Amino acid sequence: MDKTGVRPTAEQVLALAPDDASRKAGTKLGTAGPWSDTGGGAEGAVWGLCAGSGGKPYRTVVDITGPAYACSCPSRKFPCKHALGLLLLLASDERAVDATAPAPGWAGEWLAKRRERAAAQSAGSPAEPTRGGPADPEGARRRAERRAARITAGATELEQRLTDLLRGGLAAAEQSGYGLWEETAARMVDAQAPGLAGRVRELGAIPGSGPGWPVRLLEESALLHLLSTAWLGRDRLPEPLAATVRTRVGLPSAARGAPLRDHWLVLAQSDSWDGKLLTRRIHLYGRDSGRSALVLSFGGAGRAPKLGLPVGLMIEAEIVPHPGAGQSRADWGEQFGAPGPIEEPPPGGSTGAAIEAYGAALRADPWLDSVPVTLRRVVPVGTGGGGWQLADADGESALPLASAGLSRSGLWKLAALSGGGPVTVFGEFGHRGFQPLAAWAEDVAGTIALT
Known part of the structure; x- marks a missing residue:
């Protein structure tokens, strides 16, 4: 039990794992067998020694209020399997962790340093130097102008490629293959426009995506044309x-933007891998501000993202919003105190209200794939053709579930939680459908993660 009186659940712990392998390995260590000298739980931290393959046990300590982790094992994953196993041990049986045991020197020293850093940040101490503006403002301005000129040249070339595509007919896109689009994407990389490059690569994959690809190709080409022309005319926007x-x-x-302090509900956390970078998406909802936020954390070269927040808990903290119309992206800032349980799900509405919210967001950002919404x-309901949808219990409208947005286990977890009755579901809704991420039922306590 941590100092807030809240013990993490196994589901919340497993949501912190960087990958499936870590979940499986951490689950094996979630019993008392490999552990000795465990303690904590009453002071917002837990520690213990875990027997490994070597002669010395691994020293593992977790600050539950962060959460933050330290372990003497050589793993580069964050958190490692030992930290996950220790938290799972606490989640399954708090008696396995002696809440009265004093922290050993190695754990106490690490915890003390964390407390000192937190106190220094709260007091505004200059322990860590703040970043100012560029050392050479004039040089920075010239570099920005040169990059803008390269992007403009790239956008102009892209417009010509799209014109050639339409002039030759969409059928030619299937014959030319992916090579042409990869070359175009490389040109956008040379122009220092990675956003345009990514969309061009997606465009090249559409002709091989199955029935109906010409319609999808035309839609994505129109959005790409809109983005490139918007850049060329950005001074008038x-x-x-x-x-x-x-x-x-x-x-x-x-x-x-200015830091926004609130009690943030951690609604969902999911990871995606593009072959080079592991991206972690953390969805938040401000209890007091009513604002949704998306925090991204990245890991590359075999490293898991450093930021991991416990799904189903509420944390008082600051976020720093990113600029831009309709943006929910934010950076995680300073945290105040320990997490507590989510008292109730965020307010939501009907499926019709979700469609209206997405339409309003598109007016601010036409390239937006989805928006976070809560359905009450x-x-x-199964559609009979293998698909699923979420239907209003008190109405006649429904939203289709995104075909690639939910695993079979998540789908059946949602169906079992409902049992044919109404539930509250949080997720992302866009032109591909609704992707459920978390759910609540009246007769089941806590937040059920679906990712």
């Missing part, structure tokens, strides 16, 4: 929309 265009073409933004009193 309202500043929020211009900021969105800059972000979409791949320009980083040094500007950030919906029932998962």
Whole structure:
């Protein structure tokens, strides 16, 4: 039990795992067998020694209020299987962890340093130097102008490629294969426009995506044309929309909004791998502000993302919003105190309200794939053709589930939670359908993660 009186559940612990292999390995270590000298739980931390293949046991300590982890094992995963196993041990049987045991020196020293850093940040101590502006503002301005000129040249070339595609007919896209689009994407990389390059690569994959690909190719070509022309005419756009265009073409933004302090509900956490980078998406909802936020954390070269928040808990913290029209992206800031349980799910609405919310968001950001929404009193229903939808329990409308958005285990977990009755579901809704990420039922306590 941590100092808030909240013990993490096994589901919350497993949601912190960087990958499936870590989940399986951590589950094996979630019993008392390999552990000795365990303690903590009452002070917002837990520690213990875990027997390994070597002669010395691994020293593992977890600050539950973070969460943050330290382990003497050589693993580069974060958290490692030992940290997961220790948390699972606490989740399954708090008696296996002696809450009265004093922290050993190695654990106490690490915890003390964390507390000192947190106190220094709260007091505004200059322990860590703050970043100022560029050392050479004039040089930075010239570099930005040169990059903007290269992006403009790339966008102009892309417009010509799209014109050639339509002039030759969409059927020619299937005959030319992926090579042409990969070459175009490489040209966008040379133009320092990674956002345009990514969309071009997606365009090249559409002709091989199955029946109906010409319609999808035309839709994506139109969106890409809209983005490139928006960049070319960015000086005539309202500043929020211009900021969105800059972000979409791949320009980083040094500007950030004012920090927003709130009690943030951690609704979902999911990882995706593109072959080079592991991206972690963490969905938050501000209890007091009513604002949704998406925090991204990245891991590359075999490293898991460092940020992992416990799904189903509420944390008082600051976030720093990113600029741009309709943006929910934010950076995780300073945390205040320990997490507590989510008292109730975020307010939601009907499936019709979700469609309206997506339409309103598209007016601010036409390239938006989806928006976070909470559906109240919906029932998962099979469509008969292998598909599923979420239907309003008190109405006649429904939203299709995204075909690639939910695993079979997540789907059946949602169906079992519902049992034919209405549930509350949080997820992302867009042109591909609704992707459920978390759910709540009146007769089941806690947040059920579906990812």
